[in-house]
Amino acid sequence: MNRSSEINTRLDEQLHENHKSVTQNNFAEGSTTAYAELHTHSNYSFQEGASEAWDLLLTAKQLELHALAITDHDNVSGVMEFAQAAKELGIKPIIGIELTLAHGLDDPDDTEYEPAKRPHITLLAETAVGYKNISLLTTHAHIDAEERNDPHLDPALLADHAEGVICLSGCRRGEISKVVSNGDIASAQHAAKKYIEIYGKENFFLELQQNLVMGDVQRNRSMAVIARELGIGIVATNNAHYHVRDRHRLNDALVAIKNNKSLEASHRERRPNDQFFLKSPSEMGVLFTEHPEAITNTLKIADRCEFDITSDAIYDFPSYDFLPPGHTESSYLRKICEEAAVRRYGSVTPEVTARLDKEFDLLERQRLVGFLLQYYDIIRIAREVQEDLGLVEPGLDIEENPPGRGRGSSVSLLIGYLTGLSHIDPLKFGLRLDRFLPETLEGEKLSPPDIDLDFPREIRAELILRIHERWGYERAVLTGMISTYKIRGAVRDLGKALGIAEDDLSRLNKRLDRHSSISALAKEMAELPEFRDRVDAPVWQMLIELAQQLNHFPKYLAQHPGGMILSARPLSETVPLQRSAIDGRYICQWDKNASEDAGFVKIDFLALGALSxxxxxxxxIRKQTEERVDISRIDFEDHAVYTDIHNADTIGVFQIESAAQMQTVTRLRPRNLTEMAWEVGAVRPGVGVNDGVTLLIRRHMGKDPNWKFDHPLEEPALGRTYGVPLYQDQLGELAVHVGGMSAVEGDQMRRAFTRRNDERHIAHWKDKFITGALAKGVSPEAAEKVFGKFHGMYQFPEAHAFAFGVTAYQMSWLKHYWPLEFFVGIFNNQPMGFYNLETLKEDAVRHGVKVLGPDVNLSEKKAVIENGALRMGLTHVAKLNTATAVPLIEERTVSGEFVSLANFMSRTRVQQEVLDLLSAAGALDRFDNIADPDRIPPTITDRRHLRWESGLRYRPRGEKKDGSRQLAFEIPVEQDMIALPSESGWERMIGEYSATGVYPQGHMMEKIRPHLPSTVIRSEEVRNYANGDRISVAGLVIRRQKPNGKTVFITLEDEFGHSPLIIWPTMYQRFKQQIKESLLLATGTVSRREGTMNIVVENITPIEESIPQFPSRDWG
Structure with a gap:
C-alpha cells in the first residue's frame, strides 16, 4: 500500500513537465491564493470515501478553504449532516453529486458500458431549482436502472433538468476526460458542445485534476485548449476522497471491499496514489500554476451556489382531500371525535369538550388538523387490510379495537384515542400535551410531531403497499436508514481486504463481543489465547488501525424499519428516491434525522409481534366461547394479575419479560397502570445513568422519606416521579420550569442531547439553561445539579410508557385468565420477545397447558387448540415451510388421513430431509405399526425404523433408481427392513429438539441431572436459601443480557424453573468466554434485595462437553 517511491518518480516527471523547481514538501510555500474545493467525497460515497464530513470540514477550515462541496457517488444521504456541520464551523457548504451515466452524451443511445467503465459527471446546485433537478436526476438513475444496486442515468434526461445546475465535466472517468486521455481531441470537443447545448457556456466547466498521476499535465493542457476554443471555463478540483493523506490506506481498503477483492488483487480499481486528499490553496496554486483561472473559477462558482439545504428544502404535508360536503377539516374531525366520545363515555362530557377544545386550538394554530385526518385514513386502510385478511370481525367501531396502537408522545392526544390512533385514554391517566404539541411563542418553529403506530406483523406489509398505492410511490416513501460498521463487520471486511485467512476471521468474530466498540478490538484480541500473540503482527496491526478509522462508517443505505413520509408534492423533488430491497417498496436517501431536519412528517409503521x-x-377466545373479549375494558386493577407481575411470572409478556425488567417489576411492585408505566419507563438507559431506578423505587416504597428536590422549581416536572426524571417529557419540563426556556426550546435542547451529544452542543445549551435558571433565582450550585440530569441516553416519552404499560398489563391478564390461548398465540408469532420456544413451552406447562408435538394427521400449518391442549403446527418443524405444509394439509383434507408411511410418501412426495425431520419431531409416530401392524416385525416400533423405511422408499422427485419417472404407488420394502436398536429417551429428546426447538416430553436437565455433582440444587430450592448463602445451580442458558456493556445477567433454566445469575464486570472479564456456552454450572452467593433474589456468580463452568450442546439466546 505504501507507494511513495512510485509517487516520487511521477512527481519528478510532473515537475519536469511544469518546468518548476518544487518538491512535494514545499507546496505550502507556493501561492497563497484563495480556493474552494468543488469535488469532495465523504464516507457517504459508500465504501470509497474514507473520511467523515466533520473531519473534511475541520480540515477545510484549517486550510482556510473558501467553500467545500460534497459530491458523493450517486446519492445525497450525507448532505444534511454535511451542511449543518459546515454552517457550525463557518464554512460555506455546496451541495452536489457525482452521477454515473449510462453512456456519454456523444455515444449512440444504445451504447452499453460495463459498470466500471460508465462515465461520471459532477453536478452542483446553484439554486433550489438546481437542487430539485439534481434530486430528480438521481431518482431516475436509481429507479430506472435494471439492477437496484447499479444506478446509472440516461444522459438524455440531463437537458430536462438543467436549470439551476452548474455542471463540471467530471473526474478521469468523465466522458470528455477519457477521450482527451485517449488523444481524441475532436471527439472531446464534440461532446463538450453537447454539454454546452444543455447547460450553456456560463454553467458548464471542464474539470481539471492534478493528482500527480501520469498524464494529468497533458490532459489538463488539452482540456484548457478545448475550453478556450469553445469559450467555456475551466475549474480545478482535487477529487478528494479523504481529509488527510494518511487516510489513503483506508480508501484503498474500502475500494477492495467494494469490489470484493483483496488489496493485492484490486490494483486496477484503487486510486493510483495517495494524493486524493484536501489540499490547501497554496498547494493547489502550485499544482495549477499553468492554469490560474482554474483556481479563480472555483471561487466564482462557489459564490454563485446560494442553495442552503438546511432552510431551502421544499416539503409540504398533503392536505386532506376527502371531506364530506359542508365540512371543513376541523368540523369533520370534530364530528368523528364526538361520535366516538358518545360510544366511549356515554356522552360528550364537559371534560371531553374542554380537552378537545384545547387540542383543536393547538392543532389549528399549527395547521395540523389535516395531518390528523390523514392518520385517520391510514387507520381505516389498516382496518380494511384486517378485514380482507380475515383477522377481525367486520363492523367493529374502529376506536374499540384499533388495528394499530400508537406509541410515543402522540398517545397523549384525546383525538388520537377517539379516532383509533391510540388505545390509551389520556383523560383517565392525566397525560399531558406538552411533548406532542408544546405551546409556542410567536415566531417559534415547531418541529413536526411524530406519530408512531404499531401493527401486527401480518397487517404491516400489506398496509405499506396500499399506502404506496393510495398516495403513489413518489408521495408515500419509506425513510432510509444508514447501516454502519460495527466491530464484527469491520473485522470481516477489512480482514478479507488484507488477505487474512477467512477461518481466522470467522474464529475471531465468534469470540468477539458484538456490543464492543471497535476501539476495543486490540484489547479483546489480547484477551483471547489464540489471538494474543497476533496483535503485534503487522497485518493484524494494520487491521486494528484501519478498524479504528472505520468505526461507525456508513456501509449502505437500507430501509428504516417502519418510517414513512407522506408529501403533497413528489418527494423526489426534495430527496432522491430508490427501490428498496423488498419488492414494491421505495425509500428516500435520507435517514430519520435528516428527514426530521428537513421538516418531513414521518409516520412510523412498526411491526410488533406482541400485537399479532x-x-x-x-x-x-372468541372461537372457543363465541363471545368477544373487549381487551380495552378489562379490569385494569385486578389483584390476581398484579400478583403474577410482582412474582415476575412474565415470560412471554411484552415489555416486562427480560431479566432486568423482571428484577425491576419485582422491586417496584406496580399496582395500577401509572406504576406499570413507571416500570416500562424505568428500564431505559437514560434512567439508570444517575441510579434513577433505585431512587424511584426507594422513594416510592417509603425507604427514603426525607428526599428533597435539588430545587423547588423541579416539582412541576418531577413531582409525579419522586424527583427522578423518568421520561423524555420531564427533561423538557425542567428546561421550562427551572431553565426559563419556552416549551419549544426545551424540546430542542432535549433533541440536541439525543442527536449530537458533544461538548460544543452541551456548552451552548448549558449556558442558556444556567442563564435562565439564575434569572429565576436558582443558585449556581442548584442550576448545575439540575442541568446534570440532561444527557443523550434514551428514555421513553411518558405517553409511550403508558401505551406499552397498558399492553404489558393486557398480556399479563391474558396469560392469567386464558393461558392456552395466550401460548398458542405466542407459539404462532415467533420469533418475538426474549425466549426460545422450549422456554415458552416449559412456562406453558407450568401454567397447566399441555403441549403436543406435531402430527401429520392432526397438525395444521400453525399451532391450534386440540381438546384443551396446544398442538404444534407443521411449520414448527425445521425446513417445513408454508409452501410445503399447505399442500400436505390440502391433500389430507381432500383425500383423508394418511394411513401409513408409504401412503404418506406416495401422496405428498416431500423431500428426504423433511421426512427425517418429521420423523425426529414425532410427526410420523402414528405410522409406527399402527395402520399395518403386520408389515414389519411388531417389536420394531421407534423413529429410527421410520427413518430407515423412509430411506428405502424414497426416490428423488420425479425419478426411479434407473432414471425413469417415479410412479405414485407404494412399493414393498419389508424384505429390506432390519432390526435396529431402539432409540433411547435421550436420543428421542435430542431429535425432537433438533427438529422443532422443543422437547415435548420433558426437559433436557432431567437427563443431565444424574451426572451433576450432588451439591447442585434445583432451581425451585433456591428460594429456601438466605442472603449470603453459597449455592450451586446448573441449567440451559435461556437468556443473556449485558446492558450498557456492564453487569451481565444470565438466566439458567432447569426442569423446575429458573435461576437468575448476576456477573459483575470483574467476573465477566474472567468468565467472558465460558458464559457463551449453552449449558452452565454456576456457583455463587444468594443476594436478596427488595423482593428480588439473584445468585452473584463466583465461579462458572460449562457442563461437560460430552453432553451435546444446545443453542441458547445470545446477548440482547
Missing part, C-alpha cells in the same frame, strides 16, 4: 399474538389470542 394479542390479536390471535383474542380471536381464539
Amino acid at each position: 399474538q394479542l390479536s390471535e389470542s383474542l380471536e381464539l
Whole structure:
C-alpha cells in the first residue's frame, strides 16, 4: 500500500513537465491564493470515501478553504449532516453529486458500458431549482436502472433538468476526460458542445485534476485548449476522497471491499496514489500554476451556489382531500371525535369538550388538523387490510379495537384515542400535551410531531403497499436508514481486504463481543489465547488501525424499519428516491434525522409481534366461547394479575419479560397502570445513568422519606416521579420550569442531547439553561445539579410508557385468565420477545397447558387448540415451510388421513430431509405399526425404523433408481427392513429438539441431572436459601443480557424453573468466554434485595462437553 517511491518518480516527471523547481514538501510555500474545493467525497460515497464530513470540514477550515462541496457517488444521504456541520464551523457548504451515466452524451443511445467503465459527471446546485433537478436526476438513475444496486442515468434526461445546475465535466472517468486521455481531441470537443447545448457556456466547466498521476499535465493542457476554443471555463478540483493523506490506506481498503477483492488483487480499481486528499490553496496554486483561472473559477462558482439545504428544502404535508360536503377539516374531525366520545363515555362530557377544545386550538394554530385526518385514513386502510385478511370481525367501531396502537408522545392526544390512533385514554391517566404539541411563542418553529403506530406483523406489509398505492410511490416513501460498521463487520471486511485467512476471521468474530466498540478490538484480541500473540503482527496491526478509522462508517443505505413520509408534492423533488430491497417498496436517501431536519412528517409503521399474538389470542377466545373479549375494558386493577407481575411470572409478556425488567417489576411492585408505566419507563438507559431506578423505587416504597428536590422549581416536572426524571417529557419540563426556556426550546435542547451529544452542543445549551435558571433565582450550585440530569441516553416519552404499560398489563391478564390461548398465540408469532420456544413451552406447562408435538394427521400449518391442549403446527418443524405444509394439509383434507408411511410418501412426495425431520419431531409416530401392524416385525416400533423405511422408499422427485419417472404407488420394502436398536429417551429428546426447538416430553436437565455433582440444587430450592448463602445451580442458558456493556445477567433454566445469575464486570472479564456456552454450572452467593433474589456468580463452568450442546439466546 505504501507507494511513495512510485509517487516520487511521477512527481519528478510532473515537475519536469511544469518546468518548476518544487518538491512535494514545499507546496505550502507556493501561492497563497484563495480556493474552494468543488469535488469532495465523504464516507457517504459508500465504501470509497474514507473520511467523515466533520473531519473534511475541520480540515477545510484549517486550510482556510473558501467553500467545500460534497459530491458523493450517486446519492445525497450525507448532505444534511454535511451542511449543518459546515454552517457550525463557518464554512460555506455546496451541495452536489457525482452521477454515473449510462453512456456519454456523444455515444449512440444504445451504447452499453460495463459498470466500471460508465462515465461520471459532477453536478452542483446553484439554486433550489438546481437542487430539485439534481434530486430528480438521481431518482431516475436509481429507479430506472435494471439492477437496484447499479444506478446509472440516461444522459438524455440531463437537458430536462438543467436549470439551476452548474455542471463540471467530471473526474478521469468523465466522458470528455477519457477521450482527451485517449488523444481524441475532436471527439472531446464534440461532446463538450453537447454539454454546452444543455447547460450553456456560463454553467458548464471542464474539470481539471492534478493528482500527480501520469498524464494529468497533458490532459489538463488539452482540456484548457478545448475550453478556450469553445469559450467555456475551466475549474480545478482535487477529487478528494479523504481529509488527510494518511487516510489513503483506508480508501484503498474500502475500494477492495467494494469490489470484493483483496488489496493485492484490486490494483486496477484503487486510486493510483495517495494524493486524493484536501489540499490547501497554496498547494493547489502550485499544482495549477499553468492554469490560474482554474483556481479563480472555483471561487466564482462557489459564490454563485446560494442553495442552503438546511432552510431551502421544499416539503409540504398533503392536505386532506376527502371531506364530506359542508365540512371543513376541523368540523369533520370534530364530528368523528364526538361520535366516538358518545360510544366511549356515554356522552360528550364537559371534560371531553374542554380537552378537545384545547387540542383543536393547538392543532389549528399549527395547521395540523389535516395531518390528523390523514392518520385517520391510514387507520381505516389498516382496518380494511384486517378485514380482507380475515383477522377481525367486520363492523367493529374502529376506536374499540384499533388495528394499530400508537406509541410515543402522540398517545397523549384525546383525538388520537377517539379516532383509533391510540388505545390509551389520556383523560383517565392525566397525560399531558406538552411533548406532542408544546405551546409556542410567536415566531417559534415547531418541529413536526411524530406519530408512531404499531401493527401486527401480518397487517404491516400489506398496509405499506396500499399506502404506496393510495398516495403513489413518489408521495408515500419509506425513510432510509444508514447501516454502519460495527466491530464484527469491520473485522470481516477489512480482514478479507488484507488477505487474512477467512477461518481466522470467522474464529475471531465468534469470540468477539458484538456490543464492543471497535476501539476495543486490540484489547479483546489480547484477551483471547489464540489471538494474543497476533496483535503485534503487522497485518493484524494494520487491521486494528484501519478498524479504528472505520468505526461507525456508513456501509449502505437500507430501509428504516417502519418510517414513512407522506408529501403533497413528489418527494423526489426534495430527496432522491430508490427501490428498496423488498419488492414494491421505495425509500428516500435520507435517514430519520435528516428527514426530521428537513421538516418531513414521518409516520412510523412498526411491526410488533406482541400485537399479532394479542390479536390471535383474542380471536381464539372468541372461537372457543363465541363471545368477544373487549381487551380495552378489562379490569385494569385486578389483584390476581398484579400478583403474577410482582412474582415476575412474565415470560412471554411484552415489555416486562427480560431479566432486568423482571428484577425491576419485582422491586417496584406496580399496582395500577401509572406504576406499570413507571416500570416500562424505568428500564431505559437514560434512567439508570444517575441510579434513577433505585431512587424511584426507594422513594416510592417509603425507604427514603426525607428526599428533597435539588430545587423547588423541579416539582412541576418531577413531582409525579419522586424527583427522578423518568421520561423524555420531564427533561423538557425542567428546561421550562427551572431553565426559563419556552416549551419549544426545551424540546430542542432535549433533541440536541439525543442527536449530537458533544461538548460544543452541551456548552451552548448549558449556558442558556444556567442563564435562565439564575434569572429565576436558582443558585449556581442548584442550576448545575439540575442541568446534570440532561444527557443523550434514551428514555421513553411518558405517553409511550403508558401505551406499552397498558399492553404489558393486557398480556399479563391474558396469560392469567386464558393461558392456552395466550401460548398458542405466542407459539404462532415467533420469533418475538426474549425466549426460545422450549422456554415458552416449559412456562406453558407450568401454567397447566399441555403441549403436543406435531402430527401429520392432526397438525395444521400453525399451532391450534386440540381438546384443551396446544398442538404444534407443521411449520414448527425445521425446513417445513408454508409452501410445503399447505399442500400436505390440502391433500389430507381432500383425500383423508394418511394411513401409513408409504401412503404418506406416495401422496405428498416431500423431500428426504423433511421426512427425517418429521420423523425426529414425532410427526410420523402414528405410522409406527399402527395402520399395518403386520408389515414389519411388531417389536420394531421407534423413529429410527421410520427413518430407515423412509430411506428405502424414497426416490428423488420425479425419478426411479434407473432414471425413469417415479410412479405414485407404494412399493414393498419389508424384505429390506432390519432390526435396529431402539432409540433411547435421550436420543428421542435430542431429535425432537433438533427438529422443532422443543422437547415435548420433558426437559433436557432431567437427563443431565444424574451426572451433576450432588451439591447442585434445583432451581425451585433456591428460594429456601438466605442472603449470603453459597449455592450451586446448573441449567440451559435461556437468556443473556449485558446492558450498557456492564453487569451481565444470565438466566439458567432447569426442569423446575429458573435461576437468575448476576456477573459483575470483574467476573465477566474472567468468565467472558465460558458464559457463551449453552449449558452452565454456576456457583455463587444468594443476594436478596427488595423482593428480588439473584445468585452473584463466583465461579462458572460449562457442563461437560460430552453432553451435546444446545443453542441458547445470545446477548440482547
